Amino acid sequence: MLTTAQKSIVTATVPLLESGGEALTTHFYRILLDEHPEVRPLFNQASQANGEQPRALANGVLMYARHIDRLDALGDLAAQIVSKHVALQVLPEHYPVVGACLLRAIREVLGAEIATDAVIDAWAAAYDQLATILIGAEAAVYDQNANAPGGWRGARAFRVERKEAESAEITSFYLAPVDLQPVLDFEPGQYISLRLDVGGEEVRRSYSLSAAPNGRTYRISVKRERGGAVSNHLHDHVHEGSTLEVFPPSGAFTLSKGERPLVLISGGVGITPTLAMLEAALETERPIHFIHCARSNDVHAFRGPIDALAEKHAQFERFYCYEEAPHADTDAQPHAVGRLDVEMLAQWMPPSTDDVRDVDAYFLGPKPFMQQVKRSLRALGVPEHQIRYEFFGPASSLD
Structure with missing residues (x-):
């Protein structure tokens, strides 16, 4: 049980986490993955190497510490964590291992003078509280997935x-x-996760479901990443007839029902979850503005099917932006060349009323792209609670 005194100690560590949180979590991951290889499949090694996963954990720990007295103020963070954990099949037995490594990292990075026994005890109690909440929420989702048709x-x-x-x-x-x-x-908008053997090592990866549900099959659409061990394995070694181990669908980035105009904005392979959203939205009468950005025509996926849908549905408009201008003699011309900016969005989105664009906007793509889109949507007057986005990798801040 987390006492009032322990909550105060945890809150007092926030400045330390702000100044050294990433160093702490980097050390934590090093201990965890070096000494407990059984949990390595739960972590993306590429995200470890580029620092994304330590930064994401540092952000989550900091948010938790800030709101230890008001966990409801964490908003969607808990749901996002639960979705990620369920997707990768994090289980109750993983939590004690992670907790022990986190407490050890706090002690070793901050030193015994700062990380006193009282501090370690407070963080142990705080971690147990968080673990209990997450384990309960995840168990409910596992049961729901198992018992559903x-x-x-x-x-x-x-x-x-x-x-x-x-x-x-x-x-x-x-x-x-x-x-x-x-x-x-x-x-x-949801995704499934695969358990694969790549070079003799177990790995788990999540991929967006890129077609509407049909009760019989799933479709994922995977980009070949330069140096990406798993994506290259799928492209080169998984063929028709191959068998894959699949975990149930998960994810909190989902299309909400409504009558407001829908704006779907994607960059590169970020198009994949918007395809399932588009199919679902086309069954309604709400206006849809589909905006996709790609480097060039060669890497623009699904243009043909999207164009065909636009021909069939009067409420559906689509716009394409390429970084590179295509050859003049090709029929696959974009609506603009360059990088998506606020002026393009202003032209391609429904008009504003009293400086407010009353739309539901969903977007996904590379992080710099997403940062620009979020700034532009705010500048164009889209209400904050109507702006929704997802990260393919560890969550981080776009501000």
Whole structure:
């Protein structure tokens, strides 16, 4: 039980976390992954190497410490963490290992004079409180997934029914369950996770579901990343007929129902979750503005199907922006060349009323792209609570 005195100690550590949180979490990860190889599949080694995962954990720890007295003020953070944990199958037995490594890292990085026994005891109690909350929430989702029609718990075998190139970089994999039974429904915007053996090492990766639910199959669309061990493995070594281990759909970045105009903005492979959102929204009468940015025509995936949908649905408008101008003789011309900016968005979004653009805006893509989109949406008067976004990797701040 976290006492009032312990809450005060945890809150008092916030300045230390602000100044050295990333160093602390980097050391924590080093201890955890070096001494507990059984948890390595739960962590993306590329995100470790570039610092994204330590930064994301530092941000989460800091938010938790700031709001230790008002956990409801954490907003969507808890739901995002639960979704990520469920996607990768984090289990109750993982929490004591992580907690012991975190407390040891606090002691070793801050030193015994700062990280006194009282500080360590307070953080142990705070971690136990957080772990109890997350374990309970995750158990509820695991049970819900297992008991729902087409649902399951843990890994389930799926066969690659079809493999289709969508662009020079992105390939779609159509997955059907080996047991030929129905599959769990999902919300547009969610993702599934795969458990793979790559070079003799177990890895787990999450990929957005890029087609609307049909109860029978799933589709993921994977970009070949330069130096990406898992994406290259999927492109080069997973073929039609291959079997993959799949965890149930998860994710908090989902399309909300409503009548406001919908704006879907994507950059690169960020297009994948917006495709399922688009299909769902087209079943309604709400206006849809679909804005996609790509480096060039060669890497622009799904242009043909999206153009075909625009021809069929009067409420649907699409706009494309390429960084590189295509050849003049190609039919696949963009609506603009360069990088998406506030002026382009102003032209391609529904007009404002009294300096407010009353739309629901969803966006996803590379982090610099997302930062620019968020600034632009704010400048154009989109209300903050109507701006929604997701990270493919560890969550971080766009401000």
